[in-house]
Structures are given as structure tokens and as C-alpha cells.
Amino acid sequence: MKKPVLIISYYWPPAGGPGVQRWLKFAKYLPENGYDVTVVIPEKPHYPVRDESLVKEIPENISVIKVSINEPSRLSGKLSRKRTKNLQRGIINKKANLLERTLIWIRGNLFIPDARVGWKRHVLKAVELYFATHKNATLITTGPPHSVHLIGMELKYLVPSIKWLADFRDPWTTIGYHKDLKLSERAQKKHLQLEQQVLDQADMLLVTSPHTGKEFKSKTATPIQLITNGFDIQPNTIQNQPKGKFILAHVGTLLADRNPLLLWESLQELCDEIPSFKEDLSLQLAGNLSDDILLSISENQLEKYLDNKGYVSHDEAVELMFNAQALLLIEIDTEETKAIIPGKIFEYFASRRPIIGIGPKSADIELLLTDTHAGEFFNYQQKTALKKHILSIYELYKKGDNKANFNEQISRYRRSHLTKILAQTIDYTWE
CATH class of the missing domain: 3.40.50.2000 (Glycogen Phosphorylase B;)
Known part of the structure; x- marks a missing residue:
């Protein structure tokens, strides 16, 4: 029974x-x-x-x-659909207007x-x-x-x-x-x-x-x-690198606080320094993006390389992962977020594409990446090392040798x- x-x-x-x-x-x-x-x-x-x-x-x-x-959000949504949805998604505008500040206060103090x-x-x-x-x-x-x-x-x-x-x-x-x-x-x-x-x-x-x-x-x-x-998807069985552009992909929400300036700056510098890099680069972002992220990308002259997918279905997200040259895993640089392990990291593992992790020092995601040999992790003070690593992946890509990671440690997930x-x-x- x-x-x-x-x-x-x-x-x-x-x-x-x-x-x-x-x-x-x-x-x-x-x-x-x-x-x-x-x-x-x-x-x-x-x-x-x-x-x-x-x-x-x-x-x-x-x-x-x-x-x-x-759902109280139905009522507040009548006042401001976009702002209400952003609050539900965890996107809190740092330059909030009076209505947004009021909604945040109500959410925090009246609904406990x-x-x-x-x-x-x-x-x-x-x-x-x-x-x-x-x-x-x-x-x-x-x-x-x-x-x-x-x-x-x-x-x-x-x-x-x-x-x-x-x-x-x-x-x-x-x-x-x-x-x-x-x-x-x-x-x-x-x-x-x-x-x-x-x-x-x-x-x-x-x-x-x-x-x-x-x-x-x-x-x-x-x-x-x-x-x-x-993960519950069938792991990627293709060892050779995907065809096409040098795609750096991020799947998931990017909040204002999760804004990796060191990444945008590194990509801008590589575009300036290596002519072929800017010809090959495609920055694919699938998910909800804050305006701060889009502004930073624009300020670093990367908008021409941006492929903003918006929210995609799970099946589409998996396809994006499998076809990327490297996958971006970005966490907020705070003490509190050391405990956060984004759910997408496990499907990143199953995609067997190289992962570039960025987050706070001693984050749990760093331990996972080290344990599975699925990628490299960088804290927000390691811009030089990050830039060098992206270049190393790009050089493998140019040789057609940016192969998949088939470490069997991922099976435990x-x-x-x-x-x-x-x-x-x-x-x-x-x-």
C-alpha cells in the first residue's frame, strides 16, 4: 500500500x-x-x-x-500592470516613483x-x-x-x-x-x-x-x-561545439542588483581589442530584464550584439542552452545571496556547455561549479581573470574545439x- x-x-x-x-x-x-x-x-x-x-x-x-x-495583485495590477508584475517577479525599481514605493510598503507591511x-x-x-x-x-x-x-x-x-x-x-x-x-x-x-x-x-x-x-x-x-x-531533461549528447556565432547566453531573470558591470566592460574591451570578436559575438538574454541591465549594455556599446529573447518557454530555453558557446550564471554580489543556487544551473549542467559564473565570494554556486568541473567562477573583483577566461573560450571556439563537458558528477542532480x-x-x- x-x-x-x-x-x-x-x-x-x-x-x-x-x-x-x-x-x-x-x-x-x-x-x-x-x-x-x-x-x-x-x-x-x-x-x-x-x-x-x-x-x-x-x-x-x-x-x-x-x-x-x-490575489491582491489583481487590484494593484489595475493601477499599474507593469509595476505590479515586476514586484511579483522580484524586480524592485531602485528609482521607484510614489506609486511603486506605496505598493512596496503595502506588500511589506500589510501582507505578512x-x-x-x-x-x-x-x-x-x-x-x-x-x-x-x-x-x-x-x-x-x-x-x-x-x-x-x-x-x-x-x-x-x-x-x-x-x-x-x-x-x-x-x-x-x-x-x-x-x-x-x-x-x-x-x-x-x-x-x-x-x-x-x-x-x-x-x-x-x-x-x-x-x-x-x-x-x-x-x-x-x-x-x-x-x-x-x-534537472529532468535529457542531457546533451553532442560533444562538439555548436555551429554559428560565439553565443554567450543567460536564461532567467536579470534584476537591477544582478547587473555584472565587469562582464559588460570585459566584452566591450574584447570587442575593441579583437576585430573578429565583435564580428562573432552574440549576447543572448532570455527572461525578464530590468531597465538597468539594458542601460548598462547600451552604455558599454553592446546593444548591437544583444539578442533579447524576452521570456521563452522551457523547451525554448533548453534549446538556447544547448546551442550556446558558454552559459552565463549571474548572482547578486551580497552576503545574503551566497546561499542562492539558481535552479537553472542544473539544466546548465545537463546542457554540457561551459558555464561562466559570477557572484559573491564563497558562494554555493562556486562549490557546485568546482565539484562538477562544469565551468569557472569569478567574484565581482575579478574582472581581469574573467576577461581572460572569456578570451580563452573564444580562442577554443575559433579552433572549433570548444567541446562539451561530459563529467558524470552531474548525474547526482x-x-x-x-x-x-x-x-x-x-x-x-x-x-
Whole structure:
């Protein structure tokens, strides 16, 4: 008999972006590991990014409970559609106008911990019947939005016999944008209080990065399990370099704070110094871009090389990765972002194209790149080394020798393998 597990996730297809795929893929492989999976998702949510291609990946052998949700972003969207979507995506304008500053203040101080907090009462009512017949189920909540964990905390109180695993795809109070929400002292205190309650009352904490695990270990005695994100695509089998331009590609959102000036400056200098470089260069950016990124590219006279794809489907993103000469992995240069491991890095691994990582010193992504030999990492003070490395890749490209990386270390990041670890973790909580 399969063991029951209930997953509560705000993000689910047709939501786009890498975050949705974590539990979509766990739900796919958990039945193979002896689990009867039910997923609770919002009904008609207001997702800032949508990818209809992911709908076809929803497993047929799981149950889905759709629960109504009131989205405050619908109302604010009537005031300013673009600004509201940017806030939902995490794009906070550093030169915000009065309306934007007001929306940010409301988001940070009136909706704690986030704007989906009102979904809680609807979910609690919707799952009453499930827990009436599954008193020994495993409950998994995944955030952000971290208000989903408040649902888990309430259910653990109402049904003490369940085991509750709280999954943190990102940190809570130490995430980079938290300080930009214009929090009052009362709001900040409330965030810290709620975070501590969740950390202490869950039976197990799941984290996606070593830094987050270390942070939580300093805050609670609750057991912690590191399970990174991963990939579920078929790895690239072509060893030779792709044909065509010298494509440097970035897949994903580029925020104002994630603006690698050292990269733009290095590319501009290489264009000035090497005539063939500017003839071959193509800078492909797929995803939501802040105006600051576009301005920096223009100021460094790179706009003629820019291929701005905008948001693309998951299938298109994979094709872009496979056809790049090198993949750009860029993280914000702050202490808080050392813990962030972008979900795209794992599909970057599967693409087997060289990765150029840029981020803060001692970031977790540096450890991953070193471990898999999938690329090189540079902090924001290493412009000379970065420029030299890009040139070395370009020289390989000109020789037709910019080959793929076939290091088998990447196999540990297959979604099927990671789900086995999750299944073992669930079993451990019941011992």
C-alpha cells in the first residue's frame, strides 16, 4: 500500500520559471518510490510568468486539489500592470516613483509574510476531508511564498499525528530583496517571529543550499536535509561545439542588483581589442530584464550584439542552452545571496556547455561549479581573470574545439535521483 503525501505549493503549471519545477518533478517520481501523491494548488492564480508548455508535464497518476485564492495583485495590477508584475517577479525599481514605493510598503507591511497569506483559510477548509481519512500522512509545504508554511503550521496543530516537512526553495528573512520591502520595526519583528515558529514546529526542514542549511542550523534544533534542485531533461549528447556565432547566453531573470558591470566592460574591451570578436559575438538574454541591465549594455556599446529573447518557454530555453558557446550564471554580489543556487544551473549542467559564473565570494554556486568541473567562477573583483577566461573560450571556439563537458558528477542532480533522497528523508521522519 502506498504511503500518502500531501504537497501544498502555490507555484504549479502553468506558472513559469525554474521554481515550479522542483515539486512538479518530485510529484512525478514520488509514486515510483511508494507514495500516493496529492498536490494542493491555487485555482486561477495570478502568476507573473506563465509557461503553458509545463502543463503537459503534470503527472497523470497524482491527485490535484485546486483551492480558490484572492490575489491582491489583481487590484494593484489595475493601477499599474507593469509595476505590479515586476514586484511579483522580484524586480524592485531602485528609482521607484510614489506609486511603486506605496505598493512596496503595502506588500511589506500589510501582507505578512507575503501577499498570499489570505490563501491559508481556504486551504485549511479544502483539506479537512483529506486529513480526516489520512491522519498519518506526510505534509509538505514549499515556499516562497512562505505564507504556505503557515498553513503547514496550522495543520500540524490540528492534526498532530501527521509529519510536516517545510521546504525552503529560498531563505526567508535573509533573502536579498527582504531589506528592500521598507519593513517597519513591527513588520520585521513579525517576520522573524513567524520564521522561528515554522523552523521550530516542523518535523523536518528541507533546504536547497548549504548556506541556508547552515543558517537554519544556527536558529533551530529541527533536523535539516539538503536536497538541491536538479534537472529532468535529457542531457546533451553532442560533444562538439555548436555551429554559428560565439553565443554567450543567460536564461532567467536579470534584476537591477544582478547587473555584472565587469562582464559588460570585459566584452566591450574584447570587442575593441579583437576585430573578429565583435564580428562573432552574440549576447543572448532570455527572461525578464530590468531597465538597468539594458542601460548598462547600451552604455558599454553592446546593444548591437544583444539578442533579447524576452521570456521563452522551457523547451525554448533548453534549446538556447544547448546551442550556446558558454552559459552565463549571474548572482547578486551580497552576503545574503551566497546561499542562492539558481535552479537553472542544473539544466546548465545537463546542457554540457561551459558555464561562466559570477557572484559573491564563497558562494554555493562556486562549490557546485568546482565539484562538477562544469565551468569557472569569478567574484565581482575579478574582472581581469574573467576577461581572460572569456578570451580563452573564444580562442577554443575559433579552433572549433570548444567541446562539451561530459563529467558524470552531474548525474547526482537528476530529478529521479533527488526524489530517492526525498523518499528516504520522508521515511526517516517516521522512524
